Amino acid sequence: MAQTQGAYYVPHGSHWPIVGSFGLLGAVGGAGLWLNEVMVGKPIMAVGIGLLVVMLFGWFGSVIRESLAGYYNKQVDVSFRMGMIWFIFSEVMFFAAFFGALFYARTFSVPWLGGEGHGALTNFYLWPQYSAAWPTNGPQDIGGAFSTMSPWGIPLLNTLLLLSSGVTITIAHHALRTGHRARLLVFLALTVILGAVFLGFQVHEYAEAYEHFNLTLGSGIYGSTFFMLTGFHGLHVTLGAIMLTVMWARCAKGHFTRDNHFAFEAVAWYWHFVDVVWLGLFLFVYVL
């Protein structure tokens, strides 16, 4: 693990982190004001997010320049890989919190509200007319009657789309490793397109849910878990697709070599992670 010889690489100072901190402050400070109906929050948030975007371009830009200049050694590469792996693990745990909420509601809180176990008296005194079922918007019918999406329409299609995108990015990766540039660019573009189509279907599904099914974020616990899980997943697909697009541009510019293309691999890992989360969603949110 530890190297036996050779020089270490320690990067010089950078102003990007502090720019990012101001960006974060603007983004969440503005959002906080906005949520509290102080309307100046909106532009503050926009400036903050803008700063974050500038920071990302600037920071990654300097890393790319240093990498192309050949400053990075094997050890730096391993550090980057570990950073990405543990970042993805933290994302997994973030989704785990929402999956946990879904499982808890379905296994415990909804049956208890329906009078199971020690919830008998709660049910008897508060909501005797309520019997536990899933999907539900709770004993007080929060958000009004709604119906749910069939898993075998758009969600199944979306599953197939994401799974295929997992295949296309793998083909692109192999093309990169074997030096087939044209194939790399085609299959990477195909991956982005599959991701974009997935997102398009997701938007369509949301519109459908709001307009025709009366299934909204406010539809009790079902609506909450449905939209928060699929919504955060959709956000991650969006980020992943943006990163893939950047990778496409970098591939086109010839930034990567057969042996040195960690950024591509990191994005591929991230894309597979997003894929796996979707499989969990498809199973537990739509099918079961």
Place this chain on the structure above:
Amino acid sequence: MAAVNPAIHDTHHDGHAGHDDKPHGFLHRWLFTTNHKDIGTLYLVFSLTMFFIGGSFAMLIRAELFQPGLQLLQPETFNELTTMHALIMIFGAIMPAFVGLGNWMIPMQIGAPDMALPRMNNWSFWILPFAFLLLIGEIFMPGGGPQGGWTMYPPLSLEGGFNVAFMIFAIHLMGISSIMGAINIIATILNMRAPGMDLLKMPVFVWSWLITAFLLIAVMPVLAGAVTMLLTDKYFGTSFFHAAGGGDPVMYQHIFWFFGHPEVYIMILPAFGIISEIIPTFSRKPIFGYQAMVYAIASIAFLSFIVWAHHMFTVGMPLGGELFFMYATMLIAIPTGVKVFNWLSTMWQGSLTFETPMLFAIAFVILFTIGGFSGVMCAIVPADYQYQDTYFVVAHFHYVLVTGAAFAIMAAAYYWLPKWSGNMYSEKWGKIHFWSSTISVNVLFFPQHFVGLAGMPRRIPDYNVAFADFNMISSIGGFWFGASQLIFVGVIIHCVYFSRQRATAQVWEGAHGLEWTVPSPAPFHTFSTPPVITNDMLAHGDVSH
């Protein structure tokens, strides 16, 4: 260990010979820094600042509780102070102090030039001041700061005004900072060790941080998820924690404590590591049962994931759940006992001397164990029905967090200050600080066991006159303890700026480990080339193979 390091690439100079000088100018030195020592210093200074802000809130709380009745504060202000005191001390004082110590010491202890991801290291720190700007700024917003306790239980915590959104966003920022810091520490330990520094030769402090970092990455995102659900419940109409919509306020408690219990160990495992460095040094013996110490930390970390509901025994859980969490919690006493006995065995027949770090370490072993025992008492379900939300619990977790975590941080500060600054601190004033703190902290917290057992509830500004005497004693101890910490600041300032007594490289006669092989103060870039490690340079670890 040459101070000049031609091997370090510096992109400002096109990869040619690097300059060893610190960057010039305040902004470059502190705002743009990628140096683990400077970032460690930033963390430690930030932590000390927060310790005094959070501490001043505690002084106000103790002033109000000096006598029964309402004297100084409105109940809302009192609730605000208890909430902010906890958030500031946990996220602003204790955690950043450990990250600062890790930043300073881990690269030096494993023979690395710096952290694995130095720029991200900078960002991890520089998010924190902004997070606390948001958090503390809430006090001045309409409706004041959060008043629902640091655990933010809904529905109460959602009753706040402006503060709800800002508190949640501040926690998001702290989470981002902690996760990046933890990723950096894991990458550093796994990827930057010098040749010969096998995993089972690492100092226990490094081990404790490796495991703590794993805990941080595993649970900070869960907290982020929990507070995000609070945010959408308040502002976007979701029903995660509304029974009327099929959710459950108790669900919040489960998710929160799934974060919260590992969080407790995040605040104590690095302390175990520190104590495991200090006791062998001043006992002039290798640590007893090195591998057992490592495995004990790992076991405690594993168990921390399956005990969370012991924070909520009175909430109305099925009996099976209560029993499971009771027994799982009690299991933690086993690896913790291993650690305590190993510290004692390390001291057994050693040539002990009692410099300030050692005094704090010994006080840690005794007082943390008291906190551990009261923890086992709280783990017993039927007994906990009596203790829940009383001052007994307050006494319990202040024994583990103040005389545990905070004492370990102070021990570490005294232990490594000569290495950081190149000067010796005043042993006389260090000892005065120690005795003053140790006596006062017991005057402060020990009586709280009694009022708690007698039924005094926590987080209430007024109390039954029956508790008056003990509360007055407790408040006197509190003011005394608070004032004692001014001595600490004085000792640090004196040591860094005024002390004439230079520290040697080894500093302490019995000290072993890589950090003691470099000059004091440690050069700006410690190891330009990987050091060749011999067994006598190791702090401990299995020298036999």
